[in-house]
Amino acid sequence: MSDTSINLDELRQRIDQLDSDILNLISERASCAQQVAHVKLAEDKDAVFYRPEREAQVLRRIMALNKGPLDSEEMARLFREIMSACLALEQPVKVAYLGPEGTFTQQAALKHFGESAVSLPMAAIDEVFREVEAGAVHYGVVPVENSTEGVVNHTLDTFMDSSIKICGEVVLRIHHHLLVSETTRRDKVSRIYSHPQSFAQCRKWLDAHFPHAERVPVSSNAEAAKLVKTEWHSAAIAGDMAAKLYGLDYIAEKIEDSPDNSTRFLIIGNQDVPMAGEDKTSIVVAMRNQPGTLHALLEPFHRHQIDLTRLETRPSRTGVWNYVFFIDFKGHRDEPKVAAVLEEVQLRAAELRVLGSYPIGVL
Numbered sequence: 001m002s003d004t005s006i007n008l009d010e011l012r013q014r015i016d017q018l019d020s021d022i023l024n025l026i027s028e029r030a031s032c033a034q035q036v037a038h039v040k041l042a043e044d045k046d047a048v049f050y051r052p053e054r055e056a057q058v059l060r061r062i063m064a065l066n067k068g069p070l071d072s073e074e075m076a077r078l079f080r081e082i083m084s085a086c087l088a089l090e091q092p093v094k095v096a097y098l099g100p101e102g103t104f105t106q107q108a109a110l111k112h113f114g115e116s117a118v119s120l121p122m123a124a125i126d127e128v129f130r131e132v133e134a135g136a137v138h139y140g141v142v143p144v145e146n147s148t149e150g151v152v153n154h155t156l157d158t159f160m161d162s163s164i165k166i167c168g169e170v171v172l173r174i175h176h177h178l179l180v181s182e183t184t185r186r187d188k189v190s191r192i193y194s195h196p197q198s199f200a201q202c203r204k205w206l207d208a209h210f211p212h213a214e215r216v217p218v219s220s221n222a223e224a225a226k227l228v229k230t231e232w233h234s235a236a237i238a239g240d241m242a243a244k245l246y247g248l249d250y251i252a253e254k255i256e257d258s259p260d261n262s263t264r265f266l267i268i269g270n271q272d273v274p275m276a277g278e279d280k281t282s283i284v285v286a287m288r289n290q291p292g293t294l295h296a297l298l299e300p301f302h303r304h305q306i307d308l309t310r311l312e313t314r315p316s317r318t319g320v321w322n323y324v325f326f327i328d329f330k331g332h333r334d335e336p337k338v339a340a341v342l343e344e345v346q347l348r349a350a351e352l353r354v355l356g357s358y359p360i361g362v363l
């Protein structure tokens with residue numbers, strides 16, 4: 001036996017030992033989670049098992065403690081899955097998302113809740129809201145804004161008619177690929193299917209590489225991927241999940257025009273989330289259409305030095321002359337300076353609703 005093989009054997013023995021230790025530690029952690037479930041149930045028979053603020057703290061702590069060689073995001077992803085499995089022991093979490101299967105929203109749901117969550121595709125954003133409101137699922141995941149294409153108006157509008165709360169957010173880097181089935185004649189692609197937003201995000205690449213192909217908009221990227229399965233002259237623009245689900249081949253990868261193309265998704269539910277330490281609050285405010293309205297609304301945030309992270313205006317559907325503002329800002333509603341701002345805004349607004357305070361997305 002050469003020296004290298006002795007080393008390899010030794011290293012593998014060491015890895016076996018470490019794996020046994022990790023196995024025992026994960027099992028011990030899982031038993032703790034089971035005990036946590038008993039404590040929660042003893043305190044309240046309608047106990048809420050999923051705790052977004054605690055999960056954010058666990059992941060942030062792991063990232064801060066990590067010394068490498070794995071990078072902190074990679075390490076947090078591993079712990080994300082351990083926690084997901086532990087939570088499934090307490091109660092399997094059911095999550096509705098904007099489907100069909102294979103969409104970026106499903107990818108976002110799994111990124112946030114981990115692979116042990118049960119994810120259920122819904123046909124429309126309002127259906128996700130309805131399922132959560134009715135208690136048929138614990139949480140929902142809906143897209144809210146894309147770094148290239150802007151806000152998803154439909155999601156914001158649905159909040160106006162709903163009592164749903166925001167419990168979290170997750171940001172996903174969006175990579176689009178040009179995909180074909182194994183029967184596609186790659187030199188003969190004359191039609192490309194995708195969601196209109198994806199076409200918009202890949203416009204320059206398509207103009208340069210497929211200027212003459214017909215661009216056919218469909219309801220989702222996953223639907224596009226499904227369609228090319230049966231057409232030898234078609235391609236689809238979709239993400240990795242859809243490619244995997246329908247067994248498609250990649251003609252070109254990462255064809256999005258903007259290299260940091262990302263989409264933010266909201267986790268919606270029926271619970272108020274306690275402070276995690278690094279939080280965000282989302283509110284919707286209806287203002288009367290008077291001169292200086294926007295200034296009056298924003299001035300308290302400036303005075304209390306609260307960071308606004310997003311401001312969207314939507315027409316109100318109740319009064320012709322009213323505007324509705326969706327505002328996201330850093331901080332939790334239980335922090336005194338945030339509570340003070342909310343009180344002042346309340347006095348100036350026709351209506352104010354706090355959609356939720358929740359941990360800033362960790363992964």
Ligand SMILES: O=C(O)C(=O)C[C@]1(C(=O)O)C=C[C@@H](O)C=C1
Pocket residue numbers: 033036037049050051052054055058082083084086087090
């Ligand atoms: O701390 C809790 O409340 C737990 O239930 C434990 C745990 C974990 O595995 O760390 C599991 C699920 C919760 O969402 C948060 C954390």
